[in-house]
Amino acid sequence: MNVEGSINDIFPVLKDIPKKLKLPGKINQKNYLVNGELREWSGPVQEVLSPVCIRKNGSFEQVNIGSYPLLSEEEALHALDAAVKAYNNGRGKWPTMSVEQRISCMEQFVFRMLETKDEVVKILMWEIGKSFQDSEKEFNRTIEYIRDTIDALKELDRNSSRLVIEQGIIGQIRRAPLGVVLCMGPYNYPLNETFTTVIPALIMGNTVICKPPKLGVLLHKPLLKAFCESFPAGVVILFTAMAQLSSAR
Numbered sequence: 001m002n003v004e005g006s007i008n009d010i011f012p013v014l015k016d017i018p019k020k021l022k023l024p025g026k027i028n029q030k031n032y033l034v035n036g037e038l039r040e041w042s043g044p045v046q047e048v049l050s051p052v053c054i055r056k057n058g059s060f061e062q063v064n065i066g067s068y069p070l071l072s073e074e075e076a077l078h079a080l081d082a083a084v085k086a087y088n089n090g091r092g093k094w095p096t097m098s099v100e101q102r103i104s105c106m107e108q109f110v111f112r113m114l115e116t117k118d119e120v121v122k123i124l125m126w127e128i129g130k131s132f133q134d135s136e137k138e139f140n141r142t143i144e145y146i147r148d149t150i151d152a153l154k155e156l157d158r159n160s161s162r163l164v165i166e167q168g169i170i171g172q173i174r175r176a177p178l179g180v181v182l183c184m185g186p187y188n189y190p191l192n193e194t195f196t197t198v199i200p201a202l203i204m205g206n207t208v209i210c211k212p213p214k215l216g217v218l219l220h221k222p223l224l225k226a227f228c229e230s231f232p233a234g235v236v237i238l239f240t241a242m243a244q245l246s247s248a249r
Contacts, residue, residue: 011053011060023126027066029221032075032240035082036233038224041069046240048218051129065126068217068240079237083180083207086234094235095177095205099157103150105230106203110146112226123219124191142192149199177205190216202236209237 028045031038045067053060086092094102117139124135160174181201185194190213202208212220217240227236 009055011055014054014056017054021122021125021132023065023122026064027123027218027221029066029068029218029240031221031224032069032071033224033228033236033238034075034079034234035086035237036228036235038228041071043072044070046070046217048127050126052126063126065123066218068221071240076239079209079239080180082234083209083237086232087177087180087207090177090179092207092234093232094207097205099153102203102205103153105232106146106150106199109226109230110143112230113146113223114143116222116226119222120191120219123221124216127218128187128190128216138189138192142195145192145196146199149203153203175204179206180209181206182209182211184211185213185216187213187215191219194220198236202231207235207237209239211239 027048030040030042032041033039046069047067048065049062050065051062053062087095090096097105121132121135121139124130124138125132128135130138156175160172163170163172165171181197183194183197183201185191185197194210194212194216198208198210210220220238224238227238
């Protein structure tokens with residue numbers, strides 16, 4: 001019995017993969033989002049090999065699905081400066097917006113995010129190795145989470161408009177943002193778990209630096225433009241992996 005041959009037969013040939021599940025080509029991400037700009041990167045990049053293998057020339061190999069920027073310490077500090085400037089000690093445009101205005105920006109982002117669904121789902125499937133159905137569920141669950149967060153903030157804002165009495169003291173409780181927030185998600189749910197930290201921090205008026213997990217960077221590429229066009233400059237920084245930093249500020 002040819003054990004090696006039987007193992008190789010488990011993996012599909014590229015031409016046998018249904019068209020609706022194929023990527024249109026390599027996804028070579030050359031941009032990152034900082035200070036409301038999609039900045040182009042011309043430095044070193046990280047190649048991305050899919051955990052999905054295909055059969056080729058009698059053997060099997062991982063599919064190279066693209067690359068993303070390996071940013072440096074300089075870019076990291078520029079990102080931090082942009083987020084700090086946008087927050088401006090709580091006096092920036094985003095933290096001083098009304099709840100209604102922040103919700104409007106978030107709803108615009110949801111609309112734009114839905115436009116990228118097919119692309120994000122396929123990249124998630126190839127980059128992480130999830131089934132198409134599970135990738136689609138993760139995307140849908142993330143949209144549902146954002147909408148639930150918006151509804152929760154509306155309810156919170158309604159409650160905050162009422163006067164409360166505690167130990168004989170009449171007062172009104174209002175919640176305020178904290179500042180610059182760093183959000184990092186795990187690779188097993190790189191979209192959903194990352195956004196469950198980003199969305200609440202963002203909608204409450206904080207500025208956010210989002211560092212996607214090492215395995216799960218490319219799936220955020222279609223969302224760069226959505227973030228850029230939905231929120232004020234510097235409010236969302238979407239970073240990729242960084243080369244080793246030599247020092248910290």
